[in-house]
Each structure stands twice: as structure tokens, then as C-alpha cells.
Amino acid sequence: MxxxxxxxxxxxxxxxxxxxxxxxxxxxxxxxxxxxxxxxxxxxxxxxxxxxxxxxxxxxxxxxxxxxxxxxxxxxxxxxxxxxxxxxxxxxxxxxxxxxxxxxxxxxxxxxxxxxxxxxxxxxxxxxxxxxxxxxxxxxxxxxxxxxxxxxxxxxFSTIYAYNRESFPAAAPSKIEDFFDLKRFPGRRGLRRSPLVNLEFALLADGVPAAEVYAVLDTPAGKARAFRKLDSIKDQVLWWDTGAQPVQMLADHEVVMATSFNGRIFHEAVVERQPFVIVWDGQVLDxxxxxxxxxxxxxxxxxxxxxxxxxxxxxxxxxxxxxxxxxxxxxxxxxxxxxxxxxxxxxHMPTNPANMGRVLVNDWHWWRDHHDEMTERFSAWLLR
Amino acid sequence: MLSNPRVRAGALTLPLIAFLGVTFIAPLGAMLWRSVHEPLVADALPQTLALLEAWDGLAAPPEALYRTAAGEFQQLQASRALGGVATRVNRVQGGSRSIIMRTARELRGTAPASWREAMIAAHPAWGEAAIWGAIRRAGERYTIRHYLNALDLKQDIQGRIVAQPQEQRIYLKLLGNTLAASAAITLICLALGYPLAYLIANAKPPWPNLLLLAVLLPFWSSLLVRSMSWIVMLQKEGVVNDLLVALGLVAEDGRLIMVYNMIGTMVTMTQLLLPFLILPLCAVMHGIPPLHLRAAASLGANPRQAFLHVYWPQTLPGVAAGSLLVFILAIGYYIAPALVGGRTGQFISNLIAYHMQYSLNWGLAAALNFVLLVCVLVILVAYNRLVGIERLRFD
The missing domain is CATH 3.40.190.10 (Periplasmic binding protein-like II)
Known part of the structure; x- marks a missing residue:
């Protein structure tokens, strides 16, 4: 395919x-x-x-x-x-x-x-x-x-979110908080159908400092908090599974913003000349x-x-x-x-200090410990 | 003995039996075996597990246990085998992997007076019963743990079977969703496929061949392409919505949401699976002489009665075969629901794929598989009661 x-x-x-x-x-x-x-x-x-x-x-x-x-x-x-x-x-x-x-x-x-x-x-x-x-x-x-x-x-590489410039002719999103702000930036969002990165984005947008995200996620209250934040946009989310989907959704105006990998968006924006813009704030570096x-x-x-x-x-x-x-x-x-x-x-590089204003380094140790239970919990959450 | 013609004729089926054995029974058996047999931890930590067997799970673990566990951890780490052990203990209790790996790293090359203190210093979890219980559970060579997990259950530290925490229960619900969605897809296929099959079986040439071609042509193209085409058709800026807006039936800002939800899954899977219903049905309908309906009419039956009492019962074997095929195929689909299904479009196979490809928890994948297999068998038995399996016709 x-x-x-x-x-x-x-x-x-x-x-x-x-x-x-x-x-x-x-x-x-x-x-x-x-x-x-x-x-x-x-x-x-x-x-x-x-x-x-x-x-x-x-x-x-x-x-x-x-x-x-x-x-x-x-x-x-x-x-x-x-x-x-x-x-x-x-x-x-x-x-x-x-x-x-x-x-x-x-x-x-x-x-x-x-x-x-x-x-x-x-x-x-x-x-x-x-x-x-x-x-x-x-x-x-x-x-x-x-x-x-x-x-x-x-x-x-980094997971960021990007928006379609055509969707926001006036004020455009610029922070991770904006991804969760349906009032100022209405429209559907594309997110990966996986707990990875989504839980981190949710906590960052909920005001948790990048350095504390995994410590907060380690507590039952922190996990609940992340899911609560995702709840706030749940019925406005389209879920993607493969890397080609979010850019397709953005191009089709199915969503106004979507998480993706910075390389994908670069390719679409620079080589394919799509009106996509990366928001580096809150990027998850991997x-x-x-x-x-x-x-x-x-x-x-x-x-x-x-x-x-x-x-x-x-x-x-x-x-x-x-x-x-x-x-x-x-x-x-x-x-x-x-x-x-x-x-x-x-x-365009994720490690450029200009793009690293607020950056979260993916803690794969944490994910290795909790990926299975988080996937089960995330799947159950999706169905609710 | 070979002079007996029946034995000789029977011998002709040997290649088939061998083929079935190699391609069907052996993999199925291996899968089942994997779901209950997990020797890795048992083989890796024999002495620790023997000591754990003697420990009641309540009192503080003895120093000998700490020393033995530390020794075996260090040995395993040296031979790059500790990662696999830690991953399996982690499946029993999330978080165990890094406890074990970190402890082994910090103990490397040390010989402390008290192993208990050294291990608790490396990670405080060693002072509590939970991690030891998880190691004991992961060390069971034969285990029902994957089946418990597949049914949203688990064993607590004393070995009692308890429900998973509310927010982590997923498999039963997903199984129910999968069965319900598959049943609905089967019914839609039947409603669409039955008249079409009738048309193909009874139209004048050249129509039957043309109609059959129309059914088969999409059938020969890639499943993924067809799924993606439905996105093009159904999405917000898609063909159907454009048409509705152009016709003035739908306002520009009121475009319908028809994909990335259950509607999308239903439409796509119905189209993907329709040929599997039409083909057997066609074959059966072909064999019903048109005379029967005429005879019924001449005996005073109105068209409804003639259909219900004469035609429909004769097509039942085809209906049964076709809908069974569609239903069983639908249960196992996962790429199409993943592409067009959105939030609610996950099938149980999506999580089986996750455990096969990402978590590498093949035991759990096998157990989920087996639960699905049992569902299919139950449905087959029910079909046998209702229709009679010997009446199924796929030709």
C-alpha cells in the first residue's frame, strides 16, 4: 500500500x-x-x-x-x-x-x-x-x-502538531495549549491512535512543566489527569494509525490540526508546498x-x-x-x-534551540514499563 | 492391505491430511501451546523461584531470597538474558521491568554484607511483597494468566482471581463490539446481496455475466485501495458530500460525518465482504428451477407466499453459507476498521495485532485468538442446530 x-x-x-x-x-x-x-x-x-x-x-x-x-x-x-x-x-x-x-x-x-x-x-x-x-x-x-x-x-526526530494555514486566516495556534482550546481554535484534530505522546501533550497543555511530566504520569492521579484533558477534545478527534494519514487529513480539511512527525510535515510543506505549519512548542523529542x-x-x-x-x-x-x-x-x-x-x-531541525523553547524528551524507560497497561487503558477510554 | 481398494482410495487423501496438518493444525496447536506455556522466566530464575515457592507472601522475604535473586539477576545480565525476564515480569505488573533492570545495573560487581539492604537501596520496591509476587506469577511454567487477561481478569498476590481495574477492562467489551458489528455487517450484506444474487441467477444473458463481473472486479482489487477509496467518497470534503451540497440537500457547513465512525466501518466492510455472500448464494439460486415458482403461482400462491414458502427455504443453504463466511471474515478484519473506523471502529483484532507486533506478548495474543476461535465455534454449533451443517453449500 x-x-x-x-x-x-x-x-x-x-x-x-x-x-x-x-x-x-x-x-x-x-x-x-x-x-x-x-x-x-x-x-x-x-x-x-x-x-x-x-x-x-x-x-x-x-x-x-x-x-x-x-x-x-x-x-x-x-x-x-x-x-x-x-x-x-x-x-x-x-x-x-x-x-x-x-x-x-x-x-x-x-x-x-x-x-x-x-x-x-x-x-x-x-x-x-x-x-x-x-x-x-x-x-x-x-x-x-x-x-x-x-x-x-x-x-x-520529534512529534509535533501542525495546522493547515487555510483553516486559520486570522489568529493561528502557537502553543501546545491551543491544540486543546476548542473555543479559540474550533475544528477537528488528528491524533495518533496510541497513548504515546498524547498523554504527554495532554499534561503539557494542562500546565505541567516538561521536566515533571513523567513524574506526574507515574501517579494514578496524573494518569487520570491526562485522560481528563484528552476527554475535553475527545469528540473532536480523528485518530490516525499510519504516518500518511494525518497529512492526508490536513490536506483534505478533515482536520484543522494534527499531530505528526516533523519530517512528514516538512516534506509536505516544503517539497509538496502544502500550507502546513509546524508548532514546535511542546514538541516531544525522540x-x-x-x-x-x-x-x-x-x-x-x-x-x-x-x-x-x-x-x-x-x-x-x-x-x-x-x-x-x-x-x-x-x-x-x-x-x-x-x-x-x-x-x-x-x-527545521528538532534540535535547533529556536525550536526547543518547550521540549519534552520522550522517556522510553517509562513507556517500556507502562506501554501495555496504558494501551489497554487508552483503548478502553476510546470506546467509552 | 494395500490391495483393499478402499484403503488405496483413502491413501489418496494422505497429502491433503498432511497439508492440513502442516498449514492448519500445527500452527493452531503451537498457538494454543504458547498461550499456556511460558518457560522463559522459570528457566532463567530456577533458584529464586524455588525459594519464592517456600515463601508465604506475607512475612518479609528472607535474606537468602535476596542473595539468590541478586546472583541470578547478575548472571542473566551478563548473558543479555535479563531483559527478556524483566519484560515478562513487567507484563504481570507494570513498572517491574525498570525495577529489575536498575537493580541489576546498580548491583553489578558489588558484594554487600546484606543483599536485602543493597537491593532496597537500589530500589525501594524490593522491600514490598508486590514485586516478589509478580516474579512468582511470571515464573509459572504453565499459566492461565493470558486467558485471565483476555477476559479482563487477573490474579492478585495471594492467587485469587479478581477483575482488572475498571479503566483497564477492554477485551470483553471489544469482543462484544466486534461480534455485534460483524453481525450487523452480515445482515446488511444479506439485505443487499440477496436481491442482487437473485438478479444474477435469473437475468437473461448477457446480464448475468456482466453483473457477476461488476461484483468480482472490486473483489480483485486491493483491500487497502478499496478502504481508502471509501474515505475519498465519504469524507467531509468527499464526493458524496460535494454532491449533496451541490444538489442543495445539505448546507455547506452541515456536511455529513460519514467516515471515521461506525457508518464508515459498516459501509466499507459491507462492500469488501459482499462478494463472499453473493457467490455462494448465486450458486444455490442457480440450482432452483424457475418452474417451482410458477407451480406455486398456479396453485394459487401470491408472490409473497411463493417466495416465503417455496423460494426462500430452498436458498437457505446458500444464505447460511454466505452469511457464515461474511461473519467469520468480518470478525477477523482489522485494517479496514483501523483506516475508516475512527474512535469506535476498533475490532478485537486490532489489539491482537498490537500484542503480536509491538508488545510482543504472543501468549496474550494467542489467548485472545483462542477466545475468538471459541466464539466462532459456538456460532458454528448454533448454525448446525438451526440450519444443519450438512446443508451448507459453498459451490
Missing amino acids: SLRTDSQRHWLRRTAKGLTAATLLAVAAAPLGAAAEEHQGPAPLTGESLTVVSWGGPYAKAQKRAFFDAFTAETGIRVRMDDFFGGLAQVRAQVEAGSVHWDLIDLEFADVAQGCEEGLLELVDIDELPPAPDGTLARDDYFEGSFSDCGGAGIF SGQFAIVAGTPRLAAARKLLLFLSRIENMAALTRYFPYSPMRHSATKLIYTHLETGVDMWP
């Missing part, structure tokens, strides 16, 4: 009217795509091939252009990309069955940590990762607390890393790829295409302009 491809999205939006145009667009775009894929590097192919699993959509396309193509060019090892929706289920199934066909996987940080603890991922010594150009060791170059025993490379699936028969090549991806220039290269900031200080200094549009990427 590739709702992600832009020609199809347009089709959804304009239905019959746009059908012909979209078809023409797809036909016209096809040779361009083919031409881009033919751009192979000079290193002779070794016949080896690695399977890398990522999140699909514009993000995976950006990764391919930013570093996987370059890896093939440098080493001659082919990279085959596959999509998944996160989580460790397939990794665990492959490891338990002893038939690993995924080599490298782009995981959320919590999953890297869990997979590492449970032996589903190969161990990676931080000191193996390449140093910064000025010689700073990787362990000093990573942001504090942002590397695990199994991950390499790594990005920060991270992800590449990791190697334990027991892969292509371990040496997979390690080579992981080390390649952890090089400063490759970590920064993603920012030519996508606004997810690298996890290493030295790579952050290299953040580029957007290749396709020439837009300066720094203002």
Missing part, C-alpha cells in the same frame, strides 16, 4: 477531477525515478547484498539518496531496502526461527535498547564507531545518553538508530555498513533531504541545505 507516493495522494485529494492529471504525472515521473536509480557508483559490485529495513515514504527515499547509494558506490555491496512499521516482532521471529534475512534495521531508540537487552541485536562497541574529523572519540561526540550497546548512526539483527549470516558486511553510516559526513548527509538531526555534535555542525529546494535545514 503506497499511499505515500505523491501521485496517489493527489488522486485521493482531487478524486475524479485530478485523476487524468495524476496519471500523466505518474507516467512523467516514472522515467525520472528510473534515471535516478541508474546512478550507480564506480566500485564494481561484489555480488554481496544487504537488506536494510526502514520506514518507507519520503524518509526511506531520503536515506537511500543520502547514504545507501553511496555505500554501494564505495564498497560494491548492494543494498536492498524494505519497509516496516516499527517494533521488534519480525526481528524476534527471525532470530527465534534462526533464519535471519534482515541485516540492518532502522529502529526507534526504545526498541534498540530492548532488542539489545534481549539479545535480538548484535552488540556494537561505541569505540568501534568512527571518530569525529577533529579526532573526538565517538563516545564524546554523541549527545549525552543517546547511544546504546547495539546502535550506530542515529537521528533525532530518537532512532540503526542496529544489526543478531545472527545475520552477512555480519561482516552489515558491520561495514553500520560503521559507514556512523561517519560524520554520512550522518549529516541525510539533512540534504530530511529534517532529522544527527545524534553527534560534530555532524550537527554540518547540517546542510535541502538539495531539492535550497531551503536552509537548520530552522
Whole structure:
């Protein structure tokens, strides 16, 4: 299902009217795509091939252009990309069955940590990762607390909410409180059908300082408070499950604002020229890393790829295409302009201090402890 | 023995039996086994669990228990096996994972005089009974805990079965919703599909083939595409609403909400499942000679009577087969309800998928699966009583 491809999205939006145009667009775009894929590097192919699993959509396309193509060019090892929706289920199934066909996987940080603890991922010594150009060791170059025993490379991304500018010609929302303010900003909202991030947003909007959110959530009264806050907008919420849905809802005016990932909204606003605006206030910052699936028969090549991806220039290269900031200080200094549009990427980065006025760092330890009970409780709450 | 022709004929079914065994019975059996058998914690903490067995759950745990548990935690941590253990204890009691992981981290390489004090210093929870009870419960090699969880129940620290806290009860309600929505979808399919099937079975050529093609064409396209198309049709700025506004039937600011709610789920799933009802029904109707209705009319029956007493009873096997198919397929759907169902559109399969893909609690997923399977079996038995399973016809 590739709702992600832009020609199809347009089709959804304009239905019959746009059908012909979209078809023409797809036909016209096809040779361009083919031409881009033919751009192979000079290193002779070794016949080896690695399977890398990522999140699909514009993000995976950006990764391919930013570093996987370059890896093939440098080493001659082919990279085959596959999509998944996160989580460790397939990794665990492959490891338990002893038939690993995924080599490298782009995981959320919590999953890297869990997979590492449970032996589903190969161990990676931080000191193996390449140093910064000025010689700073990787362990000093990573942001504090942002590397695990199994991950390499790594990005920060954030969950924010965005609104459709056309919905608010006069005063526009600017704070997390505005998301919950139906009086000043009437209209439906899009939220992810999951307790993740929603509980944090609710508490932030209810006046809990970012530093205390998880401490409050840890108490029964705090959980009740978060759900009470969500109650106040409950019948004005459309719930989304996949990343393509909230941007679709915004484009269709089904909702006036929706939570999403900052990269998705950037892509829609800057590349697709949709009138979407990100509200950075109250952003929930999270991270992800590449990791190697334990027991892969292509371990040496997979390690080579992981080390390649952890090089400063490759970590920064993603920012030519996508606004997810690298996890290493030295790579952050290299953040580029957007290749396709020439837009300066720094203002779009979640780690830009201008966007970090009120930021909550996702406490995955808390979520690992409480995800199951919160999911049960959230599902029960939805049905009430 | 092989000279016996009946045995030889029977031997021809062996590949089928083997196929069923490999593709149906074995996975089902493995699933059931997983829902009651969870050896990981029992294998990982044998000595701790033996000591816990002797402990009554009321008095303060003895020092030996602390020392043994600390030792086994450290060993497991060294071999990267503690994470799996902690995750399973966490399923019995939320919050246990970080208690165990943090304690193991802080005890690494230490040899304190009092393990009890060291562990309580690492995390105060070790001074209370709850965490020990959770470890004991997670250490049961054979367990009914997943079934209790699937029925919104749990065992307290003394082993009594009690209800889950009110705000966490979800599975029974979701199961009820799933069954009710599936039944409603089946009825709508029947109401729409019956006349259409009649038309296909009785129209003059070339209409039957054309109508059948119209039924099958969407059937051959992707389920996801069809679900998404309904969003295009039904959403606030969608085709149907645009049409209604253009016709002046609905005001611009009064556009109807037809998707991301139960209406959306009903419409989409009805369209997705309709062919499964029409096809068996068509086959059965095809076999009913038109003479029967004419005979009924010639004997003085009015059309209503002729339908009720002559036609309808003969189509019953097709009705039963088709609606059973639709109902059972509907129970298991989850992508379509997730896309168009909105807040109330979750089916029990959505949570099964969550436990398969994200929480990795395959035991609970299997237990939920089994509960669903039991529901289907109960319905099959009921059908057998009402219609007679031997009268079902799918051809």
C-alpha cells in the first residue's frame, strides 16, 4: 500500500477531477525515478547484498539518496531496502526461527535498547564507531545518553502538531495549549491512535512543566489527569494509525490540526508546498538508530555498513533531504541545505534551540514499563 | 492391505491430511501451546523461584531470597538474558521491568554484607511483597494468566482471581463490539446481496455475466485501495458530500460525518465482504428451477407466499453459507476498521495485532485468538442446530 507516493495522494485529494492529471504525472515521473536509480557508483559490485529495513515514504527515499547509494558506490555491496512499521516482532521471529534475512534495521531508540537487552541485536562497541574529523572519540561526540550497546548512526526526530494555514486566516495556534482550546481554535484534530505522546501533550497543555511530566504520569492521579484533558477534545478527534494519514487529513480539511512527525510535515510543506505549519512548542523529542539483527549470516558486511553510516559526513548527509538531526555534535555542525529546494535545514531541525523553547524528551524507560497497561487503558477510554 | 481398494482410495487423501496438518493444525496447536506455556522466566530464575515457592507472601522475604535473586539477576545480565525476564515480569505488573533492570545495573560487581539492604537501596520496591509476587506469577511454567487477561481478569498476590481495574477492562467489551458489528455487517450484506444474487441467477444473458463481473472486479482489487477509496467518497470534503451540497440537500457547513465512525466501518466492510455472500448464494439460486415458482403461482400462491414458502427455504443453504463466511471474515478484519473506523471502529483484532507486533506478548495474543476461535465455534454449533451443517453449500 503506497499511499505515500505523491501521485496517489493527489488522486485521493482531487478524486475524479485530478485523476487524468495524476496519471500523466505518474507516467512523467516514472522515467525520472528510473534515471535516478541508474546512478550507480564506480566500485564494481561484489555480488554481496544487504537488506536494510526502514520506514518507507519520503524518509526511506531520503536515506537511500543520502547514504545507501553511496555505500554501494564505495564498497560494491548492494543494498536492498524494505519497509516496516516499527517494533521488534519480525526481528524476534527471525532470530527465534534462526533464519535471519534482515541485516540492518532502522529502529526507534526504545526498541534498540530492548532488542539489545534481549539479545535480538548484535552488540556494537561505541569505540568501534568512527571518530569525529577533529579526532573526538565517538563516545564524546554523541549527545549525552543517546547511544546504546547495539546502535550506530542515529537521528533525532520529534512529534509535533501542525495546522493547515487555510483553516486559520486570522489568529493561528502557537502553543501546545491551543491544540486543546476548542473555543479559540474550533475544528477537528488528528491524533495518533496510541497513548504515546498524547498523554504527554495532554499534561503539557494542562500546565505541567516538561521536566515533571513523567513524574506526574507515574501517579494514578496524573494518569487520570491526562485522560481528563484528552476527554475535553475527545469528540473532536480523528485518530490516525499510519504516518500518511494525518497529512492526508490536513490536506483534505478533515482536520484543522494534527499531530505528526516533523519530517512528514516538512516534506509536505516544503517539497509538496502544502500550507502546513509546524508548532514546535511542546514538541516531544525522540530518537532512532540503526542496529544489526543478531545472527545475520552477512555480519561482516552489515558491520561495514553500520560503521559507514556512523561517519560524520554520512550522518549529516541525510539533512540534504530530511529534517532529522544527527545524534553527534560534530555532524550537527554540518547540517546542510535541502538539495531539492535550497531551503536552509537548520530552522527545521528538532534540535535547533529556536525550536526547543518547550521540549519534552520522550522517556522510553517509562513507556517500556507502562506501554501495555496504558494501551489497554487508552483503548478502553476510546470506546467509552 | 494395500490391495483393499478402499484403503488405496483413502491413501489418496494422505497429502491433503498432511497439508492440513502442516498449514492448519500445527500452527493452531503451537498457538494454543504458547498461550499456556511460558518457560522463559522459570528457566532463567530456577533458584529464586524455588525459594519464592517456600515463601508465604506475607512475612518479609528472607535474606537468602535476596542473595539468590541478586546472583541470578547478575548472571542473566551478563548473558543479555535479563531483559527478556524483566519484560515478562513487567507484563504481570507494570513498572517491574525498570525495577529489575536498575537493580541489576546498580548491583553489578558489588558484594554487600546484606543483599536485602543493597537491593532496597537500589530500589525501594524490593522491600514490598508486590514485586516478589509478580516474579512468582511470571515464573509459572504453565499459566492461565493470558486467558485471565483476555477476559479482563487477573490474579492478585495471594492467587485469587479478581477483575482488572475498571479503566483497564477492554477485551470483553471489544469482543462484544466486534461480534455485534460483524453481525450487523452480515445482515446488511444479506439485505443487499440477496436481491442482487437473485438478479444474477435469473437475468437473461448477457446480464448475468456482466453483473457477476461488476461484483468480482472490486473483489480483485486491493483491500487497502478499496478502504481508502471509501474515505475519498465519504469524507467531509468527499464526493458524496460535494454532491449533496451541490444538489442543495445539505448546507455547506452541515456536511455529513460519514467516515471515521461506525457508518464508515459498516459501509466499507459491507462492500469488501459482499462478494463472499453473493457467490455462494448465486450458486444455490442457480440450482432452483424457475418452474417451482410458477407451480406455486398456479396453485394459487401470491408472490409473497411463493417466495416465503417455496423460494426462500430452498436458498437457505446458500444464505447460511454466505452469511457464515461474511461473519467469520468480518470478525477477523482489522485494517479496514483501523483506516475508516475512527474512535469506535476498533475490532478485537486490532489489539491482537498490537500484542503480536509491538508488545510482543504472543501468549496474550494467542489467548485472545483462542477466545475468538471459541466464539466462532459456538456460532458454528448454533448454525448446525438451526440450519444443519450438512446443508451448507459453498459451490
